[in-house]
Amino acid sequence: MNRREAIKVAGLVAVVAAVGAEAKMATEHMNRIEMKPKNPAKMEKGELKHSPLITLKEKDAKGYTLVEISIGQGGIIHPSTQDHWIDFIELYSDGKLVGKSTLEPEISRGATAFALKLDGVKELKAKSGCNLHGIWTSTLAV
Ligand SMILES: [Fe+2]
Known part of the structure; x- marks a missing residue:
C-alpha cells in the first residue's frame, strides 16, 4: 500500500468510526419511554x-x-x-x-x-x- 492509498483507508476508517459513534450515542443516550407524573395534582x-x-x-x-x-x-x-x-x-x-x-x-x-x-x-x-x-x-x- 502506498502513502496515497493509506490516507484513503485512514479516511474511510475515520468516517466509519464517526458514523458508528453517532449511532451508538443515539441508541445509548435517548430515552423514549412515555412518562407520567405519579400524582398530576401534586407533581414532584x-x-x-x-x-x-x-x-x-x-x-x-x-x-x-x-x-x-x-x-x-x-x-x-x-x-x-x-x-x-x-x-x-x-x-x-x-x-x-x-x-x-x-x-x-x-x-x-x-x-x-x-x-x-x-x-x-x-x-x-x-x-x-x-x-x-x-x-x-x-x-x-x-
Ligand atoms: Fe431530564
Whole structure:
C-alpha cells in the first residue's frame, strides 16, 4: 500500500468510526419511554422539571394565536447540557401533530412557540423528549 492509498483507508476508517459513534450515542443516550407524573395534582420536582408548560399568547391579525411551550413548571427550568437536554418538543391540536421543534444541547434549551388557528379547538397537547428521562406530556383545555 502506498502513502496515497493509506490516507484513503485512514479516511474511510475515520468516517466509519464517526458514523458508528453517532449511532451508538443515539441508541445509548435517548430515552423514549412515555412518562407520567405519579400524582398530576401534586407533581414532584423531577416531574415539574420535565412537564411542558403551554401558554397562550396574543392572536395576530390573521387569526393565529401564539402558543408558547417551555419545559419545566413551578419556576423549574430543565437543564441543557451535552449529556442532558430536551431534544424535541411537539404540539398537538385535538390529537393532530401541528408543530415540532428539534433542539440541540447547550445552545438551546427546551422552549419553542407555534402560531395556530384555535377556532373550534378543544385541547392542546405538548410532548417533550428528555434524552435521559423520557417523553413527558401536558395538556391544556382551550
Ligand atoms: Fe431530564
